[in-house]
Amino acid sequence: xxxxxxxxxxxxxxxxxxxxxxxxxxxxxxxxxxxxxxxxxxxxxxxxxxxxxxxxxxxxxxxxxxxxxxxxxxxxxxxxxxxxxxxxxxxxxxxxxxxxxxxxxxxxxxxxxxxxxxxxxxxxxxxxxxxxxxxxxxxxxxxxxxxxxxxxxxxxxxxxxxxxxxxxxxxxxxxxxxxxxxxxxxxxxxxxxxxxxxxxxxxxxxxxxxxxxxxxxxxxxxxxxxxxxxxxxxxxxxxxxxxxxxxxxxxxxx
Amino acid sequence: xxxxxxxxxxxxxxxxxxxxxxxxxxxxxxxxxxxxxxxxxxxxxxxxxxxxxxxxxxxxxxxxxxxxxxxxxxxxxxxxxxxxxxxxxxxxxxxxxxxxxxxxxxxxxxxxxxxxxxxxxxxxxxxxxxxxxxxxxxxxxxxxxxxxxxxxxxxxxxxxxxxxxxxxxxxxxxxxxxxxxxxxxxxxxxxxxxxxxxxxxxxxxxxxxx
Ligand SMILES: Nc1ncnc2c1ncn2[C@@H]1O[C@H](COP(=O)(O)OP(=O)(O)O)[C@@H](O)[C@H]1O
Ligand SMILES: [Mg+2]
Numbered sequence: 106x107x108x109x110x111x112x113x114x115x116x117x118x119x120x121x122x123x124x125x126x127x128x129x130x131x132x133x134x135x136x137x138x139x140x141x142x143x144x145x146x147x148x149x150x151x152x153x154x155x156x157x158x159x160x161x162x163x164x165x166x167x168x169x170x171x172x173x174x175x176x177x178x179x180x181x182x183x184x185x186x187x188x189x190x191x192x193x194x195x196x197x198x199x200x201x202x203x204x205x206x207x208x209x210x211x212x213x214x215x216x217x218x219x220x221x222x223x224x225x226x227x228x229x230x231x232x233x234x235x236x237x238x239x240x241x242x243x244x245x246x247x248x249x250x251x252x253x254x255x256x257x258x259x260x261x262x263x264x265x266x267x268x269x270x271x272x273x274x275x276x277x278x279x280x281x282x283x284x285x286x287x288x289x290x291x292x293x294x295x296x297x298x299x300x301x302x303x304x305x306x307x308x309x310x311x312x313x314x315x316x317x318x319x320x321x322x323x324x325x326x327x328x329x330x331x332x333x334x335x336x337x338x339x340x341x342x343x344x345x346x347x348x349x350x351x352x353x354x355x356x357x358x359x
Numbered sequence: 360x361x362x363x364x365x366x367x368x369x370x371x372x373x374x375x376x377x378x379x380x381x382x383x384x385x386x387x388x389x390x391x392x393x394x395x396x397x398x399x400x401x402x403x404x405x406x407x408x409x410x411x412x413x414x415x416x417x418x419x420x421x422x423x424x425x426x427x428x429x430x431x432x433x434x435x436x437x438x439x440x441x442x443x444x445x446x447x448x449x450x451x452x453x454x455x456x457x458x459x460x461x462x463x464x465x466x467x468x469x470x471x472x473x474x475x476x477x478x479x480x481x482x483x484x485x486x487x488x489x490x491x492x493x494x495x496x497x498x499x500x501x502x503x504x505x506x507x508x509x510x511x512x513x514x515x516x517x518x519x520x521x522x523x524x525x526x527x528x529x530x531x532x533x534x535x536x537x538x539x540x541x542x543x544x545x546x547x548x549x550x551x552x553x554x555x556x557x558x559x560x561x562x563x564x565x566x567x568x569x
Contacts, residue, residue: 158478184480195475199493208489209479257479267478 109172111136111265111297112157117166119152119321126152127321130166136264139291139298141308143343144318150301153318154267157299158187170265185209188258188296192270194250196242202228202253203238209261227256232286248279255287259294266298272307284310305347309333317343362542369543373528377547380524383442383517384510384551387449391506395454396499399461400487409462416455424448424513428520445517445524452513453506460502464495496566504559511552515544525551 110133119127127149134140142150155161156168159180168175175183196205206227207220215223228237231252242250251271258266272280272287284307291298291311302308308315309329317324317332317340325337332340366373402409422430427448437443468491476486492499518526528544 155478160474160478181480181482184478189475189478191471191475191478193469193471195469195471195473197472197476197490198469208481212481212485254475 141312149321188266391453395457403465441522445522456505464498
C-alpha cells in the first residue's frame, strides 16, 4: 500500500456569500515535496491554504492530513503541526524577534533554554545575525521580516509548511536571494510545502510540481519540466506572457 | 488670595472632602473598568452585539446627571446611602469611553497579525491575553483617562444628593454666594483631574507596545 499523502484535498468546494470560491478541488501532496499553487489573483490560492489549517471550513468535501480528516483533529494541535507564512508576514509588533520565533515552542511547553537555543539555531538557518533576536519588527527591513516569518513558521519543527506568497512584496534582488535560500533549506529539511505564488518564474524554480488554478478550479498539475512544454492553453498563456516579458526586456534596446 | 486663606483655614475639611471625592471617583472607575473592558472585548468579537451595547452606554451618557441620581434613588440597598448611589451613577457614566476604546483598540489590530496568531495555533484566550490586549492597551487606557476626567467633574454633583466630596464646597459656596468657597471645591477637583490625567498618561507611555 502506498503511503498516505501528507495533504489530500478530496472534492473540496468552498462557497461564501453566494460566491463559489473553490469548486470540486482534488489534489494530493506527497510528503517532502514542494507543491506550488500558481494562479492569478482571486483564483482561490489563499482559500486553498486556509482550508488546510482550518482557518476556514469547506462547504463540502474534506482535507486529509497524513490520511486523517483535518476536521477530526484537535484544531489547535493541527495548527501547531503546520507552519504558516502569510504574505503580510504578520509578526507580533510588541514582541522581540526572539519572542516572535519562540512563541509556539513556549506555548507548547518547551523549557525556556531549549526555546532559546532553537531561536538561535533558526536565526542562523534563515541567515540573520544573532543580535537580531532582541530587535522589534519595526526595526527590521522587509527581507529580514520575511526571514523571521519563515523562522517563526519553522520554530516547532512542523512537518508541513504553508507559504502564501511569502516573497511577493520584496524587491527582485532580495526575492532572488530568499528563493535561493529556500531551495537550500528545503534540500536540508524536506518539509511538505504548499507554496502559493502568481509568479511563474518562482513556481518553476521552487516547485517539484505546479498546480495551476483559475476561478477556483484546478486546471492541471505538472512538473516544471512538463509545464514549460505543456499544450494546456492556460499553461502556455503563462509561458507566453513570461517569454514576452523577457523578450521585450531584450528588444527594448535599440 | 482669599481662596488660599480659606483653604488653609479649613484644610482639615478640604482634605476630608478630597479623600471622599477620590473614593467616589476611584471606586466607580474600578467598577467601570471591571465591566467596560470585558464588554468591549465581547463586542469586538461579536459584531452583532456592538450596536445594542454601544447604544445603551450612549443613552446613559445623555441622561443629565441630576436626573440619573433621581432615577436611581428608589433602588433598594443602593438608595439607602448617597455614596452608593453616586458610585453607581459615576460607574454608568464612565462605561462608554472604556467600552468604546476597548472595542476600537482591539478592532484596530492588523488583521494579518491575528491571522498569523490563529494560524500558528494560539487558542482564543492566548490570542486575547498575549496579542489583542497588549496591542490595544494604550487605546484602552486613553478611554480610562477620559472616563476619570469626566468622573472627577461629575462627582462634584454627587454632593447634591449628600454623597459628599468636593461638591459640598461648591454647593455651599453657591448658596452663600461666596466664590472663595466655590473655588475651595473647584480648585482641588481640577488638580485631582490633572493628576489623574498625568498618571494615566505616564502609564500609557510605559505600556505602549512598539
Ligand atoms: N470571506 C470572503 N467573502 C467573500 N469573498 C471571498 C472571501 N474570501 C475569498 N473571497 C473571494 O474568493 C476569491 C478567491 O480568493 P483568494 O483565495 O484570496 O484568491 P487568491 O489567493 O488566489 O488571490 C476572490 O474572488 C475573493 O474575492
Ligand atoms: Mg492570496
